[in-house]
Amino acid sequence: MTAAPKIQGWCPGALRPMQSGDGLLLRAKTLQPRLSAHQAREIAGIARDCGNGLVDLSQRAQLQLRGIGEARLEEAQRRLFALGLLAKDAATESVLNFLVSPFAGERASALVERLAQALSNDAVLQALPGKFGFLVDDGGALGLVASAMDIRLEGQDEKIAVIADGAREYAFLAEPDAAADIALALARAFLVLRKGREFELRRMRGVVAAFGLDALAKAARLNPQPYRSSCHAAPAAEIFGVRPLPGPPSPAAGEGAYAGVGASSGRLRADELAELAKLAELHGLGELRLTPWRALLLPCPTGEAAQRIVDAAARRGLIVDSNDPRLAVIACPGAPECPQAHAPTRALAERLAPFAARLASNGAKLHISGCAKGCACPAAAKVALTATPRGFDLVEDGRASDAPALRGLGASEIEDALDARIARASTKQEPPCPAHSCPAH
Numbered sequence: 001m002t003a004a005p006k007i008q009g010w011c012p013g014a015l016r017p018m019q020s021g022d023g024l025l026l027r028a029k030t031l032q033p034r035l036s037a038h039q040a041r042e043i044a045g046i047a048r049d050c051g052n053g054l055v056d057l058s059q060r061a062q063l064q065l066r067g068i069g070e071a072r073l074e075e076a077q078r079r080l081f082a083l084g085l086l087a088k089d090a091a092t093e094s095v096l097n098f099l100v101s102p103f104a105g106e107r108a109s110a111l112v113e114r115l116a117q118a119l120s121n122d123a124v125l126q127a128l129p130g131k132f133g134f135l136v137d138d139g140g141a142l143g144l145v146a147s148a149m150d151i152r153l154e155g156q157d158e159k160i161a162v163i164a165d166g167a168r169e170y171a172f173l174a175e176p177d178a179a180a181d182i183a184l185a186l187a188r189a190f191l192v193l194r195k196g197r198e199f200e201l202r203r204m205r206g207v208v209a210a211f212g213l214d215a216l217a218k219a220a221r222l223n224p225q226p227y228r229s230s231c232h233a234a235p236a237a238e239i240f241g242v243r244p245l246p247g248p249p250s251p252a253a254g255e256g257a258y259a260g261v262g263a264s265s266g267r268l269r270a271d272e273l274a275e276l277a278k279l280a281e282l283h284g285l286g287e288l289r290l291t292p293w294r295a296l297l298l299p300c301p302t303g304e305a306a307q308r309i310v311d312a313a314a315r316r317g318l319i320v321d322s323n324d325p326r327l328a329v330i331a332c333p334g335a336p337e338c339p340q341a342h343a344p345t346r347a348l349a350e351r352l353a354p355f356a357a358r359l360a361s362n363g364a365k366l367h368i369s370g371c372a373k374g375c376a377c378p379a380a381a382k383v384a385l386t387a388t389p390r391g392f393d394l395v396e397d398g399r400a401s402d403a404p405a406l407r408g409l410g411a412s413e414i415e416d417a418l419d420a421r422i423a424r425a426s427t428k429q430e431p432p433c434p435a436h437s438c439p440a441h
């Protein structure tokens, strides 16, 4: 019998990196989606000098540096501190978890700053679990509807809707000045309600399921109102290649455009990140925007400038087209990088990408997981391949941990099974995938 995957319950930081199969995994924690070209180049330098040169774009829009050696950890931390990307201590770092829509403006920045300040200075709030986080969606075109964090703050005209995950049909509506306090009141109520059941109730969704929204609202002294979000999910067609900058023209960017560049399963090499930083300085506005879609967006003054970046990124083999087959498959790091993995996953992802692109699906197409934990795609995929000690198990329309339809497959047998799945779907005329509705895309 295969051992159950281990639940870590926390995310790596820079002050508390996570031991992985290829060394320490260190997250350069950013609070805002904007990264200057200088910061991006320096992070690439840290990845190259202190780690194995690999950088992952996480589903929480963070950069993770792989293979950091114990002997180089202090240097990596010192260099991140110089970039303003190191929290004051590990307890603070652990609770500073933010996901912000990539082109959110000053109102969202101010909210994040206010929340970060409270979280940094309040010992009670520092008891929040390591995966607990806040999502800020400004309500603009590239929205975060498909992403989940424990507390959401959504721009709704002049107000902010504060929402507990697990009860998204209700909100606490607030003026922008009061929204951070409401979010913090919900976080404190979460801590009160889960007392004595800390291991079991690590996320807001679990507390809402266990006690109900009314109990949470009562503990926070708030009144929820029925709510229907008007925020958007960013489709792939609006992320990759040359796109107009969302929002009204600005003095810095004029009409503006951006170059959307992705990496297969979110994996960049340090030299690729350094190149993107250089391109942002040469042709763009000197910055990169982090996203949870395993892509970086580089704002530019014009569409022509964005096209120059896209052309250079394509020559490097990066993803610049929403029809790129590599976007149809998502793989976790796998072996040897993750100690829990039963097999490598990334090479198989490259091999199976053309098959994945032909799978009809309304959500994630092909998910390749090194074990049943399914870190790379918590949602159901059209096909999930889960590594076991005896080969890959194949799950249809499900998660990596669901019961498989086929067991113990090798790469050629998987190709045959996918071919059969595609043929079956075409005779049934399943609807085509409408463009990346799953966060795994």
Ligand code: SF4
Pocket (backbone or CB within 6 Å): 005, 332, 333, 334, 335, 338, 339, 340, 341, 342, 369, 370, 371, 372, 373, 374, 375, 376
């Ligand atoms: S799903 Fe992948 S990354 Fe997550 S624990 Fe399993 S092997 Fe590791």
